[in-house]
Amino acid sequence: MKVAHVNQLLSIVLLPFLNLLTAFIVTTLLFLMVGIDPWEAAKILVKGAFGYEEGIGYTLYYTTNFIFTGLAVAVAFHAGLFNIGGEGQAYIGGLGVGLVALGLGALLPAWLLLPLAMVAAAVFGAAWAAIPAYLQAYRGSHIVITTIMFNFLAASLMVYLLVNVFAEPGQMVPASRAFADSASLWSWQEFMAYWGIEFAASPLNLSIILALICCVMVWLFLWKTRWGYELRTVGANPDAAIYAGINPKRIIMLAMLLSGALAGLVAVNELLGVQHRLLLGFNTGYGFAGIAVALMGRNHPLGVLLAALLFGALYQGGAELAFEIPSVTRDMVVVIQGLIILFSGALEFMYRAPLQRWLLRFAREA
Template identity: 65%
Template sequence: MSQAKVPVWVNVGLIPLLNILLAFLVSGLVFLAIGEDPIEAAGYLIYGAFGYDEGIGYTLYYATNLIFTGLAVSVAFKAGLFNIGGEGQAYIGGLGVGLVCLWFDSSLPLLVIAPLAIIGGALFGAAWAYIPAYLQARRGSHIVITTIMFNFIASSLMVYLMVNWLKAEGVMSPISRTFEESAWLPYLHDLFAPFGFEIGDSPLNLAFVLALLCCVFYWGLVWHTSWGYQLRTVGTNPTAAQYAGIDNAKVTIWVMLISGGLAGLVGVNEIMGVNHNLLLNFTAGYGFAGIAVALMGRNHPIGIVLAAMLFGALYQGGAELAFEIPTITPEIVVVIQGLVILFSGALENMFKGKIEGLFLRRAAA
């Protein structure tokens, strides 16, 4: 029996959907165990995420960060690299965005600051990813170990800079001064208001459009360029790639630069789009959640967008759920997220053999 006879939509759509449904089924058992109605809880969760325009805005705002980090993990994974440093790369990328805004917010208009901030975030994130990439390519250090350690180094570096150099005068908290409004990325509800579209206030801003453009960039790079062919070849069979004349070390470095640059764009959404100042811990675990988003999305931009929206819905709907039912704490919502990751990641092949066998038997018949 040939794997080619199994329809593509089975592995891309049906199997992930079954894994997610099983995760929610087990989550329902958790709600029953604590004495709550899982149907009622699901209603609050869905309504909080998609039931009104403000909730949708928050869902898409959370999804924006997850699209950036999901793409960052995915492009590295295509080359056979497991980049777990998205958290640190996003952190340092936010530093780049913040420095651009602090330096130019009083002298340049938004149309100039925005591209500079995007470039700054991407460059700082890429620069932070370069060192683990170089150590992997030229010194043989494993990319998983180095990227994990660089997350902690990035955190310590940010604390030092915020406390000693970038903290605003006259405040105790390690936070920079607020940017001038010329360095604020517009909210989508403000952009749509002049056209008669009334959208509830939410942090959703133009960074969401940037995230979608990055998906198009990813699709074009990976499947429609010679560079994409090289990175997919290295990820599939490094020995064959080297035999074909591809410089594996060079591919490793530039792929990690792209990965770090994508992760660094989280700062555009958080620093320039929402907080309007430079602060600590703005990444909030998005770098690690991006790993699950990439795996659930099958390393395809459309799948990554859908997976990011699912996790964004869990973030926003979970907050609504914890508000409406006090016995369901935020930790229970984290359990739901963990179950989704478990069944969509570690146990993703639970149904794969049986379902593929079913379709193969039907094709043979």
């Protein structure tokens, strides 16, 4: 077994499995400390996430958002950038969706309006990411600091717009008027009913298909195109990339534009698929959770898909767990997610060195 194959096996299979196993072992110990049967809690969590149609719908609805933000973080990370601005980029993507849906909803049919709203979500998310990208590429500002700052700027901007511009006259709720019917994506229930199949009502909608398409497109871009090769080269070794004639500034801009566009697509799921209006806080939590999804998925689209499904199950199953066992609060579910993030990110190298030595020794003996 070659060293490259050992590292690939470690990164893709063994380390994620061991990190996840460690997180669940620590969670089991915490449950035992507070007097909760961990086996019973695990059954409730799994049943709540996958045991009935409505639960599956909610799990996949959350998964859709995590796919978008996880891919956003992964694309930037391959270029050596840590985009923590997914929250703000998703929020501004919602502004793009709202402008198209509210401005053109009465004029255009659904087959034209919906694609335009999706493009607007991506373009506005990319535009919001372009400013930190420019500051990193041409002014030397650190991408982590600027993207965090732009999260707060996006939140403040949206509060102002929804209170002073988009709010319906006479209403106290900081939200726009409802979108036209032509600006609504089919729910999964409606989609299945079209084919004569019954499915329980849930927030799941056709944006999950868009998320899966994005997984495939990101994989093709990163590993099957020249631009993707250049992006990964800059992330791996900027000096070697410059020597090879690659312009790192252009790659930084490209990576962040793609990252922002992917994060902006969260608005497609939330606003076109579920809320059908522009409102405050529709993005809350998804941008930061996308960091954990990308770490858990090793920044590979397939890994991001699986990690997003895991976090979607934790969101939905955790809600069921908090409902069925009153002593389990939502905070404890957040602790489980935090442990997964801890062991997948900060403590990733706890297992890497000994496992690598063992695998290489096993390969030599074989």
